[in-house]
Amino acid sequence: MKGILVIEDDPQLGPALHRGLTAEGYRVELVRDGTTGLERALAGGHSVIVLDIMLPGLNGYRICSALRAAGVDTPVLMLTAKDGEYDEAEGLDTGADDYLVKPFSSVVLLARLRALLRRGAAATAGQSVLRAGDLWADLTSRRAGRGAVEFALTPKEFAILTCLLHAPDRPVSKEEILDEVWDPAYTGGTAIVEVYISALRKKVDAPFATHSIETVRGHGYRLTPREQP
Template structure:
């Protein structure tokens, strides 16, 4: 039985979701604001987090960003009444795994939750120590190292590096990276993939002569020696 944390300040919406999930054999704990949610997460472990964007003390997007500073693995779903692409992109960039616009059919919420939990099971059983030359990533402890020295990474930088390490010597297109790391279609009018790859490069290649992430003009990026 999966444990779910629901952060929703609208009582009727929270009751509706909670009742439906419990009828489908999920355990649910609810919080009305970001502060109580963070306190709850310090004393209990959850398999999935559902965050409303509009909370009384903090936006769900900012709450998601704060959670991802210490927890890069627990699936997060955002709920919002704002059906705008920018809000969706902001939530996904903050570290959310999925995004659902209110009002929604409960059956869709349930299907998305099941998909996220299946993905979590697969991720948990995958090889958790990834290595390439002197680069090492532990996906259980969320520790990245280069040449035996730890490298501090953000949630998205960590996910990006993990993607490269799971596909060494393979050219990864910007479209594929956007889909796998950000769960969105790549907009050719933006350069955020290039920006994040450069962030990652600067962190793992600083002080090292051997460059590992290479640009393949017109195609994407590749991790190679």
């Protein structure tokens, strides 16, 4: 049974998360303050940590930074009532793997958790670094590059790249990418995938005069291992 540590002080949301995730078959531990939350997270035994930002004792940013500094690579999903690009960047910079703004639906939360659990399982199986040719992505540090050159990728660009790297030489449909990377509540269609693929190609292919992300007409995209010339 997958273990989830929930660090949340809201008297209604915390117990609701505990009940809902337990009903989904997860083993859930609920902690209501930052200091105890950090202690329990450092103790290990959890597959994912659901971490609120505004907490008594230590805030979520400090907890996440402390975990990464201690070498704990358990996936972290941050929860916050604040909504803004700066807040998301700060959370990701401290080592969080994903970010969810309150209020959120249980469908979205469960989808995010499943994605983090898959990522954690891949890392546990020795696949923390995915490779195709000289292209690579580190699932733990969330860094990516080609050879010795690293890319500056947005969270969604990184997620799309890892989605393709999980299935090199196999066509991946736009719908699969949407399911893996976007919220289940997203209803804008697959055109957004094309926009992000174009941006990704400009970073991982164009500067190296290679074409590793191929379009599969009528289906989606295929990542073909290629070395830069």
